[in-house]
Amino acid sequence: DSGVTQTPKHLITATGQRVTLRCSPRSGDLSVYWYQQSLDQGLQFLIQYYNGEERAKGNILERFSAQQFPDLHSELNLSSLELGDSALYFCASSVLGGAAYNEQFFGPGTRLTVL
């Protein structure tokens, strides 16, 4: 158990819908990262928040957005869902915000299925 929690574990929804994935980082970690893992694209970095502010952006679609709240939990919002958005979405957390000496701890993931 990494100490990072994600809810829900599974989510099944229809195309065009909007969902929210939630992540609680390890106690004391200030950074939260979101990743998408799919069969055809592998593990893709989406976005990072550090202490409430966006720190780095990866391959995140405009239909997707995220935020980190004052209690440091984070939510990833996915809207206008398409079949291709079906994937495993991981959250990770770390103490630091920068690259140097940074180590990320991953949550169990949310499996999203879009029908």
Added chain:
Amino acid sequence: AQSVSQHNHHVILSEAASLELGCNYSYGGTVNLFWYVQYPGQHLQLLLKYFSGDPLVKGIKGFEAEFIKSKFSFNLRKPSVQWSDTAEYFCAVIPYNFNKFYFGSGTKLNVKP
């Protein structure tokens, strides 16, 4: 663009065989390097990491990796694999100046009992 290459997509070994999984990255500056493992149905777990110092890094479960800067490589090794090592292994790189984790495409290891 920065990239991380794992050339072996699927490896099948018998128990007690030796393992070496390749990882190459394209960034020329200072990097932090990681190997993560994902057991079936589970989340990614850190096997080992390299920040600085001795380029031969020892991790959990008997794994080790060697950072060869001149070759931009960080290969993962284990002298004798077990059935329980069946998993997917991901190499990851953080270039200092980019502050983003770049993951390789993963290598699925299947160890036959």
